[in-house]
Amino acid sequence: MKLAAEVRNAVTPRAALLVVGVLALQLLFIASYVGALHDPKPKEVPFGVVAPASVASQAAARLADLPGDPLDPRVLADREEARRQIMDRRIDGALVIDPGGTTDTLLVASGGGTVLASALHAITTELEAAQRRTVRTVDVAPASPQDFDGLSAFYLVVGWCVGGYLLASILAISAGSRPANPQRAVIRLVVLALSALLGGLGGAIIVGPVLGALPGSVAALWGLGTLVVFAVGAVTLALQAVFGIVGIGLAVLLIVIAGNPSAGGAFPGPMLPDFWRAIGPALPPGAGTWAARSIAYFKGNALSGAMQVLAIWAVVGTVVTLVMSAVRKRAGRDDGAGHGVDDDADGAGHGDGPAGARPA
Known part of the structure; x- marks a missing residue:
């Protein structure tokens, strides 16, 4: 009985609630970080396609039909437009198709996230290989070597x-x-x-x-x-x-x-x-x-x-x-009691001024 009384005195209901709150925050921390970061996959990444009019829509459709929908492609007028939209952060990358050769150009911006730039490179490299083509990656906004x-x-x-x-x-x-x-x-x-x-x-x-x-x-x-x-x-x-x-x-x-x-x-x-x-x-x-x-x-x-x-x-x-x-x-x-308003959450009378003083 004495032990139970000591426990009640040592752990007040308010303290118990705070402990429960800390435990909840701990579990939410784990759930949030692991839930967000345990299996990163590109999903509907804004992505430009630059190609001759005769093949542009087909190339965009091929990218849009990739399993898992990693890209959200849109046809752009030319390479400069693709570069401009990347720098304006409207898209995260672009594929510039060369109709006269077998090597296309991937534009990325590792300054916006090197992991995403690498993922775009992997996606386009695999896609191009299936077409017996190769891809050359150009970083238009590279991350600092010290970053x-x-x-x-x-x-x-x-x-x-x-x-x-x-x-x-x-x-x-x-x-x-x-x-x-x-x-x-x-x-x-x-x-x-x-x-x-x-x-x-x-x-x-x-x-x-x-x-x-x-x-x-x-x-x-x-x-x-x-x-x-x-x-x-x-x-x-x-x-x-x-x-x-x-x-x-x-x-x-x-x-x-x-x-x-x-x-x-x-x-x-x-x-x-x-x-x-x-x-x-x-x-x-x-x-x-x-x-x-x-x-x-x-x-x-x-x-x-x-x-x-x-x-x-x-x-x-x-x-x-x-x-x-x-x-x-x-x-x-x-x-009206002349005691002022207690500043502290538990009514302990701490306040911004002296204990028990009425605020000005």
Whole structure:
């Protein structure tokens, strides 16, 4: 009986629920990463076909009928159009058929993902061999020699995302998960913004001038990093404002468990299962990885969609944080007991100020 009483005192119902939540996150982490990455296959990859009019439609149909639908071919006017669409990130590769010879040209962009470029090479090589033809691969946007497998952009964005939710989590752990009033919420957001500026700059300098892992504008990467860190941090603050300390776990679920494996880092989007391919571009890691690769290898093309996604997360996180802090302040005034509003998730009386003090 004494042991049972000790267990009840040591493991409160709230602690037990948190343990169950951690276990759920652990299993979801395994399911998400293994589910997304255990069997990568190209699926409906946007792919161009350049050929004389007499054979272009037949070549495109042959590619469209490949088992497993790895390619989504479309006929293009000429080689320059194919190159332009690859650089605009509208397609991931193109086959230029030479009617006067037996060697065709495959255009790829390993800067968008070396694994996908290799998969396109393997598909077209096998197809051409069946036609007694050969293929020559030309990389129109090659990944840097210091960017192994084109992963540097992904790891850079993951680092920024980790910084964003850790910054917000530290603010919650050190000063209460829920800001007691809008003024304190603004202070947290300002601290987050300043940290995002420093983190964005630091990451851009490390992968650029220091390591030479990514080409492209340091200033552009700095701006991207600032937005990624702030967006992830603002969302984490918002989740904490709504759910208390549990919001940190929800941020991990959103950014790490759902966002990272769907970001197109290890395997670009066209090689992921449908669920992860669908959610990836809408989450900060996926949007950030796409934008970083566009800056590094595609002359900054196709940035607007990813930047809009990050901006929406930043705005929504900011607005929810401010609104919830205003609601919390009003609830404290309506309380009428003179004790103020407890900042902490479990009502322990920590708050942003001295314990038991009524927020200003």
